[in-house]
Amino acid sequence: MSAPTQTPPHPARRGGVDIRLPWWALALPVLAFVTLLVLILDPAGAQAATADPAITQLFERAQQLLAR
Template structure:
């Protein structure tokens, strides 16, 4: 007796390329990254003990670029 064949339920590779992400799937990680970067770059009124001036310059440049 021949075996019965069933239709494919998984998407084929061509169909997999057509899958679209919702807007928040890209927006939430970008917002979280920006918030963490701002928190790291702008420490508020915290006083650092001793830091390398090179790191401070890099963070200041990043803050200026993001402020534009």
């Protein structure tokens, strides 16, 4: 006696996986890219923050150590 076979509830898809992304999953990276592109093209718009001299010296020292 053979066992009855069960059919899957949904037919198998052919041709790949169907993935749907929310609108913001594409919009956020595009917005970040455009923002960085604008800052690169117009560097006068980006203002450098004034840093504490001790922090600046620490970064310079770290850069020197990494350059060795």
